[in-house]
Amino acid sequence: MIVIEYLAYFLITLGAVFLFLGALGIFRMPDIYTRIQAGTKSSTLGAMSLVLGTGLLGFVSFTPGYPWLIKTIIIVIFVAIANPLSSHALARGAYKDKIAPFTKENIDAYQEVEKNIEEEMEDAK
Amino acid sequence: MMNSKISVISKLFFTWLIVFVLWLAFTTSIEIYEVLTGLFISFIISLFTFKSFTSRGLKGLSPIKLIYVIKYIFVFLIALVKANFHVAKIVLSPSLPINPGIVEFESKLDSDFAKMILANSITLTPGTLSVDVIGNRFYIHWLEVKDSDSEVAFNEIAKQFEDVLLKIYS
Amino acid sequence: MSYFFIIIISIIAVGAILAFVRFVKGPTAADRVVALDTISFMAIALMVFLGFVLERFIYIDVSLVYAVLGFVGVITIARYLEGGI
Known part of the structure; x- marks a missing residue:
């Protein structure tokens, strides 16, 4: 029991630190795509480990403890599936909104595909 | 013909199983009335949704x-x-x-x-x-x-x- | 226990202020959405943690609903940026 409690404290601290680092990444990065990268990874692992740590802490602290663990595991699975999906949709939306990615060596394989799609749409009109 | 009939039943049971496990997780209780209600409601939901929920049925398990x-x-x-x-x-x-x-x-x-x-x-x-x-x-x-x-x-x-x-x- | 709670909440509060600066400054709409998404995930995690500290189980259900609504909101704005709506 005491081992689970210390594991829960460790997970909660780790989650808070990663949530903070994700916000710092959003603050410092140069363009939208790098901001999405920093934000989505850190906020996913941060929220997952903070919520799971709280669930473990609730599991050992209250007498019917299992609902805490089951409900928090549902939230963890939902966050792990939904957060990458929404960031992927947002990155594609930003590209279709003509926000050019910040590059140093001009590597952009998606540019031609995007041009072809636009030409096809104009032909259809 | 026979093959497609089997796959419809297996798809339906797969969807029913998943929805019922979700019901148990959300209610976090094994009272007999809640379990019976969950079985009934998850069967109705899976009747409407099994066609678009899964394409492989019970074979995925x-x-x-x-x-x-x-x-x-x-x-x-x-x-x-x-x-x-x-x-x-x-x-x-x-x-x-x-x-x-x-x-x-x-x-x-x-x-x-x-x-x-x-x-x-x-x-x-x-x-x-x-x-x-x-x-x-x-x-x-x-x-x-x-x-x-x-x-x-x-x-x-x-x-x-x-x-x-x-x-x-x- | 209470010191631990105060340390955790202040780390996350500083992060939320940083994300809020990006939300105000962000040159495009997508930047603002990313900042808002990060803030809403901080709110989800803190709501679960606050539910443990105040011993209220219902906070977990509230944070689950908030997570679903935030996901739907971000998807809607992404569709709008694509030109789908």
């Missing part, structure tokens, strides 16, 4: 595949923790050592669900973010481009996930 699913979860969690330390290292260094760009590669997967899982996993691994998937081609925003060649990009980014996913969806 074999124990060998379950072992590979657990292996995939471990591979994914290790990659997720690595990705976070990678982002932390970049964010905390004063000069922001990045060289971003968008690369492309082809994948051998053909199931839509497997492609969705692969794109999600790529988003959560170190320094990569999936921008678009068209057919079998993945377009990936990469934080530190080592080589714009698609073969190198595939081996660096997606190989470890695709090997396990090909065993699950074979």
Whole structure:
């Protein structure tokens, strides 16, 4: 029991630190795509480990403890599936909104595909 | 004819099972009335949704595949923790050592669900973010481009996930 | 226990202020959405943690609903940026 409690404290601290680092990444990065990268990874692992740590802490602290663990595991699975999906949709939306990615060596394989799609749409009109 | 009938029943039971497990998890109680209500309501929901919920039915539940699913979860969690330390290292260094760009590669997967899982996993691994998937081609925003060649990009980014996913969806 | 709670909540509060600066400054609409998404995930995690500290189980259900609504909101704005709506 005491081992689970210390594991829960460790997970909660780790989650808070990663949530903070994700916000710092959003603050410092140069363009939208790098901001999405920093934000989505850190906020996913941060929220997952903070919520799971709280669930473990609730599991050992209250007498019917299992609902805490089951409900928090549902939230963890939902966050792990939904957060990458929404960031992927947002990155594609930003590209279709003509926000050019910040590059140093001009590597952009998606540019031609995007041009072809636009030409096809104009032909259809 | 016979084959399609069996697959309809197996799809229905698979959907019923998943929805009922979700009901149990949300109520967190095994009172007899709640379980009976859950069985009834999840059957009605699965009657309306089983056609678009699954395409394989009960075949997806074999124990060998379950072992590979657990292996995939471990591979994914290790990659997720690595990705976070990678982002932390970049964010905390004063000069922001990045060289971003968008690369492309082809994948051998053909199931839509497997492609969705692969794109999600790529988003959560170190320094990569999936921008678009068209057919079998993945377009990936990469934080530190080592080589714009698609073969190198595939081996660096997606190989470890695709090997396990090909065993699950074979 | 209470010191631990105060340390955790202040780390996350500083992060939320940083994300809020990006939300105000962000040159495009997508930047603002990313900042808002990060803030809403901080709110989800803190709501679960606050539910443990105040011993209220219902906070977990509230944070689950908030997670679903935030996901739907981000998807809607992404569709709008694509030109789908």
